[in-house]
Amino acid sequence: MAFMKNKIHVLPEELCNKIAAGEVVERPSSVVKELLENSLDAGASDILIELEAGGKGLIRITDNGCGMNRQDAFLSFERHATSKIRTDSDLFALTTLGFRGEALASIASVSRLRLRTCNNDEGLGQQIYAEGGKIKNSDEVGLPQGTTVEVRNLFFNLPARKKFLRKEQTELGHAADVVTKQALANPAVSFRLKHNDRTMLELRREKGVRERVAALLGRSLLPDLLPLEREIGAELQLSGLISQPQLTRSAASHIYTFINGRYIRDRVVQHAVMDGYRHLLMKGRYPVVVLFLKIDPAQVDVNVHPTKHEVRFREQSMVHDFIAKSLQQTLRPAEWLEKTTLESSVANVEHYSPEPQIQVVKADDGMPVNGSVRETSGYYLHPAESCQKNHFSSESNEQQFVPTVYPPPQSGKGDDIAQYTLPGSEATGFFTRLQILGQYHQSYILCQDGADLILIDQHAAHERVGFEKLRHAYAAGTIPSQTLLFPEVLELDFNSATALGDNQHELETLGFEIEPFGGKSFALKAIPQLLENRSAARLVVDVALELERVGRTGQLRESIDEILILMACHSVIRANQALVTVEIKALLQELDRIDFKANCPHGRPVMQRMTLTQIERLFRRQ
Numbered sequence: 001m002a003f004m005k006n007k008i009h010v011l012p013e014e015l016c017n018k019i020a021a022g023e024v025v026e027r028p029s030s031v032v033k034e035l036l037e038n039s040l041d042a043g044a045s046d047i048l049i050e051l052e053a054g055g056k057g058l059i060r061i062t063d064n065g066c067g068m069n070r071q072d073a074f075l076s077f078e079r080h081a082t083s084k085i086r087t088d089s090d091l092f093a094l095t096t097l098g099f100r101g102e103a104l105a106s107i108a109s110v111s112r113l114r115l116r117t118c119n120n121d122e123g124l125g126q127q128i129y130a131e132g133g134k135i136k137n138s139d140e141v142g143l144p145q146g147t148t149v150e151v152r153n154l155f156f157n158l159p160a161r162k163k164f165l166r167k168e169q170t171e172l173g174h175a176a177d178v179v180t181k182q183a184l185a186n187p188a189v190s191f192r193l194k195h196n197d198r199t200m201l202e203l204r205r206e207k208g209v210r211e212r213v214a215a216l217l218g219r220s221l222l223p224d225l226l227p228l229e230r231e232i233g234a235e236l237q238l239s240g241l242i243s244q245p246q247l248t249r250s251a252a253s254h255i256y257t258f259i260n261g262r263y264i265r266d267r268v269v270q271h272a273v274m275d276g277y278r279h280l281l282m283k284g285r286y287p288v289v290v291l292f293l294k295i296d297p298a299q300v301d302v303n304v305h306p307t308k309h310e311v312r313f314r315e316q317s318m319v320h321d322f323i324a325k326s327l328q329q330t331l332r333p334a335e336w337l338e339k340t341t342l343e344s345s346v347a348n349v350e351h352y353s354p355e356p357q358i359q360v361v362k363a364d365d366g367m368p369v370n371g372s373v374r375e376t377s378g379y380y381l382h383p384a385e386s387c388q389k390n391h392f393s394s395e396s397n398e399q400q401f402v403p404t405v406y407p408p409p410q411s412g413k414g415d416d417i418a419q420y421t422l423p424g425s426e427a428t429g430f431f432t433r434l435q436i437l438g439q440y441h442q443s444y445i446l447c448q449d450g451a452d453l454i455l456i457d458q459h460a461a462h463e464r465v466g467f468e469k470l471r472h473a474y475a476a477g478t479i480p481s482q483t484l485l486f487p488e489v490l491e492l493d494f495n496s497a498t499a500l501g502d503n504q505h506e507l508e509t510l511g512f513e514i515e516p517f518g519g520k521s522f523a524l525k526a527i528p529q530l531l532e533n534r535s536a537a538r539l540v541v542d543v544a545l546e547l548e549r550v551g552r553t554g555q556l557r558e559s560i561d562e563i564l565i566l567m568a569c570h571s572v573i574r575a576n577q578a579l580v581t582v583e584i585k586a587l588l589q590e591l592d593r594i595d596f597k598a599n600c601p602h603g604r605p606v607m608q609r610m611t612l613t614q615i616e617r618l619f620r621r622q
């Protein structure tokens with residue numbers, strides 16, 4: 001045994017750097033990210049980013065930050081060499097973007113890197129050139145204060161890595177994305193991005209984030225963005241801009257979240273943002289959000305991932321709820337509702353698809369699915385889907401539904417429906433104040449608001465109201481039910497029967513009463529009042545199956561909302577239903593009693609506004 005050769009050896013430093021580079025430097029945009037972080041940490045107010053061949057040929061970043069002296073310049077090439085932390089307690093009091101002391105060493109190990117830096121205004125600076133991490137030459141040069149890092153031929157000594165690089169345009173896109181994120185977080189810094197000598201982006205210094213957002217994401221978005229500013233004492237502050245629900249994107253890529261000035265893509269934060277928009281967006285639609293969270297650095301660990309994109313909060317659920325609530329409160333009623341014009345919706349037509357998107361939505365990027373139907377609950381796709389179709393098909397006459405009429409609250413006295421009345425019985429508000437003009441195509445309610453024409457989708461409005469009522473009733477204990485004169489016997493398959501049998505109690509809470517009827521049969525004896533009679537049998541099975549699924553996953557809270565949406569969807573007036581004025585009035589009053597009234601629970605808009613100017617334009621009077 002004693003003569004057996006040792007197998008373990010310590011790796012040479014050069015190889016260590018290459019391994020570290022594997023984590024930090026994936027592609028040109030990762031270099032851009034690290035260098036920008038260094039420039040920002042150095043206090044730069046002007047940053048120039050020059051790329052060639054998407055960054056594969058050259059990345060050069062020039063800043064007017066503090067610069068380095070000769071000794072620091074050499075040290076900066078060493079791994080674990082940093083000016084930003086000293087002790088381990090500093091790790092939990094970070095005020096800089098960098099702290100690992102790895103970036104320059106890693107980048108240098110996989111490229112040809114030239115550093116030029118000067119920390120004084122006498123103009124005496126230092127230049128160092130390295131290839132594959134080895135310093136080849138250095139000299140003193142005349143320079144203005146600041147730093148330029150020039151990275152050529154990335155991965156020249158790692159051909160396997162190089163093969164993974166994409167087309168010039170793709171790499172450029174990634175790099176521009178990085179610049180966008182840093183620029184959003186630092187409006188007071190000017191950024192210039194050049195590619196192959198062409199200026200791609202020129203951002204001057206701004207006072208606030210609004211102007212920076214306009215310059216980066218498009219000025220036309222501004223009218224649809226709401227400012228947000230909330231805080232819990234000094235330790236938790238949230239500020240930024242969030243889109244009104246009518247401005248959406250098909251991907252989550254326009255959700256920009258920053259923690260203490262650092263761009264992060266954290267699941268907790270993303271989930272909280274989507275929670276803030278719960279029931280306001282259609283399936284598969286995402287808001288435009290630029291949000292800055294300031295939190296005591298001791299409350300968050302940034303050091304969980306080499307690229308620092310993820311974080312870990314000490315009080316995860318507190319942070320989550322704070323963000324979600326802040327958004328909900330900002331998105332709450334009226335201010336934006338009254339501003340919703342047809343024009344702004346039409347202007348966003350590129351982002352907003354009027355097609356029902358309820359089908360099946362993949363939550364492949366880990367984003368929470370918002371709205372009514374999850375992929376995993378395919379079994380209750382049908383009612384919701386049909387609900388969407390009914391809503392959109394104007395000529396469908398297979399929908400012979402009995403109208404559900406909500407009487408005005410005073411006439412509901414003593415009547416079962418009164419139990420459904422929402423809190424705040426005095427409903428005066430935006431909708432109540434509208435002057436009713438009539439009904440169009442048995443589907444839309446026309447009203448006048450000042451000189452503007454208001455169109456209300458009666459089905460979407462009813463669905464919204466129904467959902468809100470169910471939610472209140474559920475929150476208060478049980479959803480009131482009505483006994484059926486003739487109990488309905490349900491003959492079910494095995495799965496449905498089990499689900500129904502196992503979930504009788506929950507179903508009671510939701511307003512259903514069911515009795516086993518031998519074998520796989522059940523008698524449906526009572527249903528939620530709001531539901532009237534229709535499709536209750538089908539619905540109860542869907543609900544039971546959903547409860548069964550939830551029982552397994554434990555996401556009851558989210559799912560109850562989905563079940564309530566499903567029920568609301570079954571309870572409401574469809575399109576193609578003539579309404580008399582008193583019914584319209586009742587509906588408008590109901591709308592004023594609820595919070596999120598501008599969208600149905602599926603996220604479709606409830607109302608649209610056309611201004612007099614828009615109408616006059618149609619007749620060439622303007």
Ligand code: ADP
Binds near residue numbers: 042063067146147
């Ligand atoms: P880190 O940023 O984690 O400290 P880096 O390897 O990115 O590690 O940088 C090492 C050190 O070099 C930094 O701590 C900083 O002192 C210095 N440095 C890097 N880039 C710049 C720059 N643009 N201006 C001034 N100092 C810089």
Ligand code: MG
Binds near residue numbers: 034038097099103
């Ligand atoms: Mg750094």
